[in-house]
Amino acid sequence: MxxxxxxxxxxxxxxxxxxxxxxxxxxxxxxxxxxxxxxxxxxxxxxxxxxxxxxxxxxxxxxxxxxxxxxxxxxxxxxxxxxxxxxxxxxxxxxxxxxxxxxxxxxxxxxxxxxxxxxxxxxxxxxxxxxxxxxxxxxxxxxxxxxxxxxxxxxxxxxxxxxxxxxxxxxxxxxxxxxxxxxxxxxxxxxxxxxxxxxxxxxxxxxxxxxxxxxxxxxxxxxxxxxxxVGFTNIIPAKAVKTQGGSMVHIGDLTLHSSECVEGNVYVCIRPEWFNVTNEGGLNVIEGTVLDVERGRMGYRVRVSAGGVTFNAVVQSKLSSGDAVKLSIPPDMVHLIPAY
Amino acid sequence: MVYAGELPLRVALAVSILILLLLIVYPIVLLITLGSAQLASALSVGSFIDAIEVTVIMSTLSALVAIVMGTPLAYLLARYEFRFKQILDSIIDIPIMVPHIIVGIMIVLAFASRYNIIFNTLNLIAHKLMLIDAALSRYGLLHALLSPVLNALVNLLTGITGIRFVNTLWGAVAAVAFLSSTYYIRVVEAAISMVNPEMEIVARTLGASPSRVFISITLPKVWKAMANGALLSWARSVSEAGALFIVAYSIYFNGNYIYPASVYIYESYVGVGLANAVKYSAALLIIVLIIFVAYRVALGIRRGG
Missing domain, CATH: 3.40.50.300 (P-loop containing nucleotide triphosphate hydrolases)
Structure with a gap:
């Protein structure tokens, strides 16, 4: 056909x-x-x-x-x-x-x-x-x-x-x-x-x-x-620089690593359910404050302010607005779409 | 929003029911009450029975014209958006607005006067064909081959132009069909637009041709509306008088000149008087109502089809 x-x-x-x-x-x-x-x-x-x-x-x-x-x-x-x-x-x-x-x-x-x-x-x-x-x-x-x-x-x-x-x-x-x-x-x-x-x-x-x-x-x-x-609720314009084995993007005061190799203006795209709540520091860990929480079918939808940027995440632990939270995102889940 | 039972609604309803009773129910009841006693007497008059017969035939033929002309038009209007749709819509509404006497004049002008362009053209063509036939008579074989064809054509054309419209069933049907088809088209158009067009698309993809789709999907859903529309247009034709005054004051039928029913009643009113006219009016009304009810019962048509 x-x-x-x-x-x-x-x-x-x-x-x-x-x-x-x-x-x-x-x-x-x-x-x-x-x-x-x-x-x-x-x-x-x-x-x-x-x-x-x-x-x-x-x-x-x-x-x-x-x-x-x-x-x-x-x-x-x-x-x-x-x-x-x-x-x-x-x-x-x-x-x-x-x-x-x-x-x-x-x-x-x-x-x-x-x-x-x-x-x-x-x-x-x-x-x-x-x-x-x-x-x-x-x-x-x-x-x-x-x-x-x-x-x-x-x-x-x-x-x-x-x-x-x-x-x-x-x-x-x-x-x-x-x-x-x-x-x-x-x-x-x-x-x-x-x-x-x-x-x-x-x-x-x-x-x-x-x-x-x-x-x-x-x-x-x-x-x-x-x-x-298709549901990427985090789409943030940024500039990407190639690194060994991927790229690095700066969003607000934050730096995220992606395993995709792209250079120049990009949109950083992250699905909300790809974030994990963590207690540790390290690569691609975002430290921020919970702005608000909404109950959803897949978990709690939270908006987190970090480094001057607002992220949307779906998490399993119950958070309240004002809580400090650490979100981690693996580099292979930071998707970059080149911007033209 | 006014709630049922509130004063403004009650007052408005009371006024409207009063007007309804006064204007519609009271005259009908009076006519039928006075006239029904003389129903047998009215129906024993041969000329009146003839009048009803010719009127029913005329109206039935007119309803058939409405079905043939109106069904495809109704489908077109219900299903498609196209340029000039507004114009077509307006043309269909014209008969409702034109005074009926003028419709009679138009039919006479178009089909029974020296301005009849169609018949004049057909006559001219027939004349030319006869000239060609005469010219060909010098060429034996060619003439032998073509002459029968030419003669048949000439006969067909003169046959058509020989149709008379004044005081004939042709003219009467033309006049009442002009006036009554609109009712049929509007009823059927509304019914077709209620049929989900997706059903027709599905039926096509399942292998049905356009005519098969119409017969198996659309028709079962609109035939009652078609029957209802045909009945409305039939009733409209039975009641026609104005256009018939001009085109067919009497109709030549079965060797006699017969008045259409409405003209018959007019004649009896003007010639004899009110009592006489009441007798025939009541008889016609009762007959029409019986046909109306019987038709609807037979087809199981409820209000609105």
Missing amino acids: RLINIELRIGSFKLGPLSTSMANRTYNVIMGPTGSGKSTLLKVIAGAYRPNSGSVIVDGVDVTNKPPELRGIAYVPQGYALFDHMTVYGNIEYGLKVRGMPKSIRAREVYRIAEDLGIVNLLNRKVNGLSGGESQKVALARALIVRPRVLLLDEPMSMMDVSTRESLIPTLREIPRKYDTVVIHVTHDRDEAYALADKVTIINNGQLIEEGEPEEVFTRPKRLFTAQF
């Missing part, structure tokens, strides 16, 4: 030019803030929008000028758009029915996929009373039954509570290999992206910002926007 120089203008919004490729049997997450154009991009792939220029290639075939029904693509929109005048069975069967498949084969396939997704008990239900998780599985079954080459999921978890969301991650994760397809999943939720993706693509203002493996994008982003978006 490839996109080549896709460009689309809708009113004043411009998507692209944008090129990327996604391998078969992989789970790809497109991540970006609201209004970044990620859903629009999905609609271009689905064929609901025709790009002003560029090509959509599916399985080596240029489908740019083909209508949606001839692209080999299945689409699960935000909110699922289940056909609410049909039963669950009617929804799942739809793609086979419009292909003119005999009734007996349709029934067999519907049962097979419903069994796979654990929704056999829902088949005779109307779709209106279904829960978020059930609706999503019905929408997945409806999409997967036509054996698409590409499966598009637009914010598939946005209508679910946290526990349903977590329980569905394994189901989604196994789709590309189990159904021999490419999954393209759009979200603004970084936990979701991190949990699911083989590859993450970051989009902002209609432009592709960065793409790569999640470990790379989430811990060593190449672009400032990515760092902000």
Whole structure:
């Protein structure tokens, strides 16, 4: 699945030019803030929008000028758009029915996929009373039954509570290999992206910002926007000087060492959860005062003032504002993004 | 925010209900009360039954015109943003604003006067085709090949331009369709815009062609609104008088000239008097209401489709 120089203008919004490729049997997450154009991009792939220029290639075939029904693509929109005048069975069967498949084969396939997704008990239900998780599985079954080459999921978890969301991650994760397809999943939720993706693509203002493996994008982003978006709450402009085995940056009155070798203007990027509270001194230990504390799911979020700079950290020990604290950060967790 | 039961709301409601009773309920009740006793007598008059028959046929044809013309337009307006949408929107609203007598004049002007550009052009083309046919008569084989085609074309064109609009069902349907399609389009447009467009996209990606999507996804959700809109536009046509005064004061149908129902009642009022007109008015009203209710019950349409 490839996109080549896709460009689309809708009113004043411009998507692209944008090129990327996604391998078969992989789970790809497109991540970006609201209004970044990620859903629009999905609609271009689905064929609901025709790009002003560029090509959509599916399985080596240029489908740019083909209508949606001839692209080999299945689409699960935000909110699922289940056909609410049909039963669950009617929804799942739809793609086979419009292909003119005999009734007996349709029934067999519907049962097979419903069994796979654990929704056999829902088949005779109307779709209106279904829960978020059930609706999503019905929408997945409806999409997967036509054996698409590409499966598009637009914010598939946005209508679910946290526990349903977590329980569905394994189901989604196994789709590309189990159904021999490419999954393209759009979200603004970084936990979701991190949990699911083989590859993450970051989009902002209609432009592709960065793409790569999640470990790379989430811990060593190449672009400032990515760092902000994936949760680096400490992003501090500084000047870096190369040293043996890395670089040294001065922030306020502090000096931090990074194992990355960069020279010149940089942004020092540190995830808040990478700080440790310590009692010892040494390399990359920041001595400061707690400004405020907020309770969070992963621990206490504290703001620490040190050397004229404010750091955000997530720590496990309960601190109070005014406390003196020492935070340490290993040099390989001080990420530097060159500033241009 | 005014709470139910508070004084200002009660006063306003009392005034509005009073006007409603006075203006709408009271005349209807009076008409039906006085007229229903003579229902049998009204329905025994052959010319009145003919009038109702021709009116129902005219209105039904007009509703069909509304469906054929209005459904794609309603879809277009509900689904797409495009240049000149405002203009199209305004054109669709024109029939509501134009005085009905003027609509009659326009239909006569457009289709039944020497200014009828369409028919004049078609006649001209037919004439040219006949000249070509005559010129070809010198070339034996070519003439033998082309003459049947030319003649068929000429017959088709003269057939079209032979259609008369004044005092015919054609003219009557044209006039009432002009006036009533708007109601259909607006009702259906509103219904289509309520259908989630994502459903249509999903259905397309699942392999359905555009027409299949319309039939299997959109239609099941809007057919009641379509039926409702068609009924509204049908009822609007039954009640038309103004435009018919000009185009089809009487309609030539089955070898007779028959008054449309509203003209029939006007004639009875002007010619005979109020009591006579009340008899036929009540009969027409009751018949229309019965058709209305029966149609809605049969289709299970609740208010608003």
